[in-house]
Amino acid sequence: MPALRLLPVVIVATVFMLGLRIEVVVETIANARRASLQVVTPPAQAQTTPPKPAAAPAAPAAAGAKPEEKAEGAEEKPEGEPGAASGTTFNASSLTKSEIDTLQRLSERRGQIEKREQDVAAREGLMKAGESRIDGKIAQLQELEKTIQALLGKYDKQKQAEIEQLVKIYGTMKPRDAAQIFDTLDMPILVAVVQTMPTAKAAERMALMSREKARLLTEELSTKKQLSAGGG
Numbered sequence: 001m002p003a004l005r006l007l008p009v010v011i012v013a014t015v016f017m018l019g020l021r022i023e024v025v026v027e028t029i030a031n032a033r034r035a036s037l038q039v040v041t042p043p044a045q046a047q048t049t050p051p052k053p054a055a056a057p058a059a060p061a062a063a064g065a066k067p068e069e070k071a072e073g074a075e076e077k078p079e080g081e082p083g084a085a086s087g088t089t090f091n092a093s094s095l096t097k098s099e100i101d102t103l104q105r106l107s108e109r110r111g112q113i114e115k116r117e118q119d120v121a122a123r124e125g126l127m128k129a130g131e132s133r134i135d136g137k138i139a140q141l142q143e144l145e146k147t148i149q150a151l152l153g154k155y156d157k158q159k160q161a162e163i164e165q166l167v168k169i170y171g172t173m174k175p176r177d178a179a180q181i182f183d184t185l186d187m188p189i190l191v192a193v194v195q196t197m198p199t200a201k202a203a204e205r206m207a208l209m210s211r212e213k214a215r216l217l218t219e220e221l222s223t224k225k226q227l228s229a230g231g232g
Contacts, residue, residue, distance in 0.1 A: 179208030
């Protein structure tokens with residue numbers, strides 16, 4: 001009778017333990033399937049790596065947590081690799097036609113800008129070289145002007161000395177003889193002589209000149225006087 005009473009208890013305990021074991025096994029298989037569905041296998045690995053047997057996730061109840069850890073590790077690896085690759089490499093095949101056209105236009109524009117900068121630099125070089133040559137020419141012209149001014153001053157002194165000598169000669173001559181010579185002189189020389197000669201002697205000799213020559217000399221002297229007054 002005691003043995004018969006213990007038998008139902010043993011059966012119930014065995015069924016209870018068996019139910020717990022089955023529940024643990026079922027939960028382990030379910031977790032393994034969920035983990036395998038979450039794993040993202042790259043295309044290259046999917047072609048070369050053969051699929052694992054479905055019976056591998058089935059394990060004892062004591063090792064029930066290990067498949068979940070592997071599943072979590074396998075889930076982190078595929079997510080990390082594509083992200084790292086996308087941050088360090090550039091895939092040109094992912095560009096659209098409009099993006100490629102824009103890049104080409106930008107490249108052409110950059111080439112044009114660089115060429116324009118080179119042209120501007122070349123022009124600046126030519127301008128600087130031209131300015132240097134112009135400065136040299138200006139310096140040469142200034143030196144030439146100084147030389148010409150010195151020669152003109154020397155010539156004016158010589159010319160004035162010659163005029164003064166003629167004035168002395170015509171001043172010592174008889175007025176009629178000097179007037180006859182005045183009629184043959186060129187107007188610039190005659191004007192210079194008459195302007196340098198004392199007024200009384202010049203008037204006396206002009207009175208004896210031909211009327212036409214005297215008239216022309218008078219007009220020339222008047223013009224010279226007006227120019228001198230205007231310049232002064």
